[in-house]
Amino acid sequence: MSSLELLTWARGPALQAALVIFIIGMLIRVLEILLLGRKTDLTRARAGQMGPGLRTIFSRSLPVSGTWKQHLSGYLWHIGFIVVLLFYAPHIQLFKQGFNIAWPALPTSLIDIITIVTMAALVFSLSLRFTDPVRRMLSTVGDYFSWLVTFLPVATGYMAFHNVGPDYTLVLALHIMSVNLLLVVFPFTKLSHAITFLFSRWYNGANAGRKGVRV
Amino acid sequence: MKQDETLAEHLQGQGISRRGFLKFCAATASMLALSPGMAGAIADALGKARRPSVIWLSFQECTGCTESLTRSHNPSVESLILSAISLDYHHTLQAASGTAAEEAREQAMHDNKGEYLLVVDGSIPTGAGGGYSTIAGISNLQMLEETAKDAAAIISVGTCAAFGGIPYANPNPTGARSVMDLIHDKPIVNVPGCPPIPIVITGVLSHYLTFGSLPELDNLNRPLSFFGDTIHDRCYRRPFYDQGKFAKTFDDEGARNGWCLYELGCKGPTTHNACATAKWNNGVSFPIESGHGCIGCSEPNFWDAGSFYQAISSSPEDLSRAATGAIIAGAAAGAGVGLYNKYKQSRAKDKHYTVTTKDMEDS
Ligand code: SF4
Ligand code: SF4
Numbered sequence: 217m218s219s220l221e222l223l224t225w226a227r228g229p230a231l232q233a234a235l236v237i238f239i240i241g242m243l244i245r246v247l248e249i250l251l252l253g254r255k256t257d258l259t260r261a262r263a264g265q266m267g268p269g270l271r272t273i274f275s276r277s278l279p280v281s282g283t284w285k286q287h288l289s290g291y292l293w294h295i296g297f298i299v300v301l302l303f304y305a306p307h308i309q310l311f312k313q314g315f316n317i318a319w320p321a322l323p324t325s326l327i328d329i330i331t332i333v334t335m336a337a338l339v340f341s342l343s344l345r346f347t348d349p350v351r352r353m354l355s356t357v358g359d360y361f362s363w364l365v366t367f368l369p370v371a372t373g374y375m376a377f378h379n380v381g382p383d384y385t386l387v388l389a390l391h392i393m394s395v396n397l398l399l400v401v402f403p404f405t406k407l408s409h410a411i412t413f414l415f416s417r418w419y420n421g422a423n424a425g426r427k428g429v430r431v
Numbered sequence: 432m433k434q435d436e437t438l439a440e441h442l443q444g445q446g447i448s449r450r451g452f453l454k455f456c457a458a459t460a461s462m463l464a465l466s467p468g469m470a471g472a473i474a475d476a477l478g479k480a481r482r483p484s485v486i487w488l489s490f491q492e493c494t495g496c497t498e499s500l501t502r503s504h505n506p507s508v509e510s511l512i513l514s515a516i517s518l519d520y521h522h523t524l525q526a527a528s529g530t531a532a533e534e535a536r537e538q539a540m541h542d543n544k545g546e547y548l549l550v551v552d553g554s555i556p557t558g559a560g561g562g563y564s565t566i567a568g569i570s571n572l573q574m575l576e577e578t579a580k581d582a583a584a585i586i587s588v589g590t591c592a593a594f595g596g597i598p599y600a601n602p603n604p605t606g607a608r609s610v611m612d613l614i615h616d617k618p619i620v621n622v623p624g625c626p627p628i629p630i631v632i633t634g635v636l637s638h639y640l641t642f643g644s645l646p647e648l649d650n651l652n653r654p655l656s657f658f659g660d661t662i663h664d665r666c667y668r669r670p671f672y673d674q675g676k677f678a679k680t681f682d683d684e685g686a687r688n689g690w691c692l693y694e695l696g697c698k699g700p701t702t703h704n705a706c707a708t709a710k711w712n713n714g715v716s717f718p719i720e721s722g723h724g725c726i727g728c729s730e731p732n733f734w735d736a737g738s739f740y741q742a743i744s745s746s747p748e749d750l751s752r753a754a755t756g757a758i759i760a761g762a763a764a765g766a767g768v769g770l771y772n773k774y775k776q777s778r779a780k781d782k783h784y785t786v787t788t789k790d791m792e793d794s
Contacts, residue, residue: 218651220701220730224747228737232748236757243761244768251769252776305675306744309694313741314750324675384661385701385730388743 223389226396234396241403242411249415262428265421272421272431273414286344289337296334297370300327324377331374338367362405368394437478452478459637462630462709463646464656476641483640484543485550486536486578487521490571491564491598491607492553496589497521499626519547533567540581548639549582549617551575551610554591554598558606575613584618584645585610588632590728593621593652600734611652620645621652625728628709631657651731653703662699662725665707668692686722696740697724704729 217225279287301307305321312318342363345351372391374380381387402408424431443449456477457470465473489497519539520532539547553571556563561570569577579585587610590596598607611619622631635654638646646654663669671677671691678685678692691697699707702725706717719725724740727733737747 218731220727220736221732223701223743224732224736227743227745228747231746232750232753235750236753236760239754239757240761240764243758243765245765247762247765247769248772251766252772305677305694306742309742309745313745315754316751321675324673327675379664384663388701 219383219386219389223385223392226389226392230396231392234399238399238402242408245403245408246411246415249412254419257426259426261426263425265423265425268425268429268431269418269422272424273417275421275431276417286341289340289344292337293334293341296330296337297366300331300334300370300373303327328374328377331370331377335367335370335374338363338370342367358405361401362407365394365398365401365405366407369398458630459634462634462656462705463638463654464659473637473641477637484539484547485518485636486539486547486582487518487550487552488571488574488578489521490551490553490555490575490592491605492589492591492596495626496552496591496624499624500588500629500632530567536578540578544581546583547581548636549578549585550588551585551592552588554595554607554609555613556598556605556607557613558604563605572613575610579614579617582617584620584639585614586632586635587611587619587621587623587652589627590623590625590731590733593623594731596625597734599732618645619652620648620654622657623651623653623729623731624704625733627729628657628705628711630709631705649703653729657705657709658703658729660703660705662702662704662707662719663697666691666699666719667707668719681722692719692722692724694742695724696726696738696742698727698730698733698736698739698743699725701743702727702730702733 299322302319303322304327305324308318308321342360345355345359345363369391372387372394376384376387376391379387398407402410421431453470453474456474457467460467460470460473520536555571555575557572561572564571566574587593591598591607592610595603595607595609595612598605599609611621620635622635624631631654634657635646638644638654646656649655649658651658663672666672668689668691671689672693676685676688676690677694678688678690679694680686681695686692693700697719699719704725706725707719710717710720726739727736730736737745741747
């Protein structure tokens with residue numbers, strides 16, 4: 217198999233299959249949670265739940281004193297990842313030709329800098345896991361795996377853009393394969409928090425609100 | 432040209448000046464990425480060379496490769512090389528036909544056993560016992576095997592001979608294969624391109640004539656000096672790619688300003704060829720210079736790599752249809768799993784009975 221054949225397969229049938237697994241997997245995860253429902257709470261509500269629920273979704277993202285390092289690195293890579301994913305011109309082409317939606321791209325040189333920052337922040341987050349004893353104890357193989365499948369698309373994308381490595385075609389194929397891998401494992405690892413965090417935070421906030429706790 | 436005449440003598444007879452010849456040698460040296468000093472060595476070797484016998488076989492092809500080689504300007508390096516070799520058999524170019532033509536091939540094979548160069552253009556149909564294409568009652572496959580047996584080396588000219596090309600494209604009804612797929616015991620050089628650049632064909636021939644060996648090859652058997660870089664590596668629109676300035680349509684302002692053609696489907700980043708440096712039509716320009724993206728013609732399976740006008744980063748598959756299907760399937764599966772969980776929950780509830788302190792005291 218030549219690198220072009222690998223690339224054609226990666227951006228063709230493999231991407232299509234990965235996307236299908238991602239969507240079906242995420243829908244199963246989400247509907248599973250939503251359809252199970254909760255027992256009706258028979259206590260008298262002390263306050264509304266919708267407001268606190270929605271507020272908590274955002275407030276839990278705010279930094280807490282003493283943890284600024286992980287918060288900063290967390291912000292940097294989450295935002296960087298999304299910006300590069302959505303605003304790099306070749307990525308927009310995928311959305312345009314795949315789903316017929318497009319928007320303006322950011323300059324490539326800016327994307328380049330954001331990618332470096334994203335990689336650095338991801339590496340820093342990993343180093344925190346290694347160095348902080350509590351975090352090291354809490355970390356499972358799944359956590360390291362989730363880190364790896366998140367890091368690979370960024371690193372291979374950077375390599376492809378800068379023509380690092382033996383062959384651009386091969387590196388680009390590996391980049392797309394790493395994205396496919398991310399899509400496939402997404403619903404079945406902690407990465408699914410990208411959607412489920414909305415429900416869990418809302419639930420916690422709403423619960424507290426109902427009990428009259430200020431959030 | 433007489434058989435024992437040297438190339439230098441022959442060229443003089445053709446009215447090609449020593450200066451023109453040296454110019455050709457310098458161009459060949461530079462195209463082959465040899466040091467300029469090598470031009471003299473090439474001139475020396477080529478000057479003394481006896482014309483080698485070349486048998487050119489054409490199978491499933493469109494004659495574009497031969498057209499490419501002959502559509503060069505006079506006195507061109509191509510015509511020069513063409514007259515320098517003894518092209519003993521070539522369907523399109525030879526005057527003989529029928530039995531006489533086949534005899535010429537057999538004669539050349541016999542007289543130059545183990546020394547002739549075999550040039551192939553077109554892919555070889557292997558389906559229906561080779562019945563899809565025959566010449567003088569012999570199948571292409573048979574003719575290739577027969578002629579390859581005593582060849583010194585094989586040059587696969589064009590993407591069809593090198594990688595299967597358009598006949599090989601899905602669904603490949605004739606069972607087309609490349610030369611490399613079928614012959615394993617001979618040195619093979621691939622000169623892909625649809626069509627290949629004339630100077631790349633002559634460059635490989637010159638290298639063989641000069642050094643008696645084939646040039647250094649990449650992992651797909653392409654001469655590294657021509658196929659070592661991608662079109663994108665050498666593209667003059669590259670600064671615009673790096674700045675993220677892309678033409679969005681073929682006639683917008685970006686296109687008029689010469690911006691990068693990536694979004695219009697340019698396959699330059701994944702295509703190894705010498706178009707950006709050797710150019711076409713006697714060095715006039717190359718596709719990207721004329722405002723059209725590279726279609727990746729020198730890469731294996733480029734016909735199956737999706738539309739020519741789709742950016743490399745997009746998918747040749749119908750993603751929105753796949754996504755719609757997945758949403759329906761996912762919603763159904765999710766609802767199914769969710770309802771099953773609910774059912775399990777209520778069954779667990781039903782089985783549950785309350786234990787009072789009295790029950791415990793009694794037991
Ligand atoms: S036009 Fe094609 S080869 Fe040239 S810089 Fe743009 S993408 Fe690369
Ligand atoms: S620019 Fe690309 S498609 Fe055009 S001839 Fe060159 S390699 Fe082939």
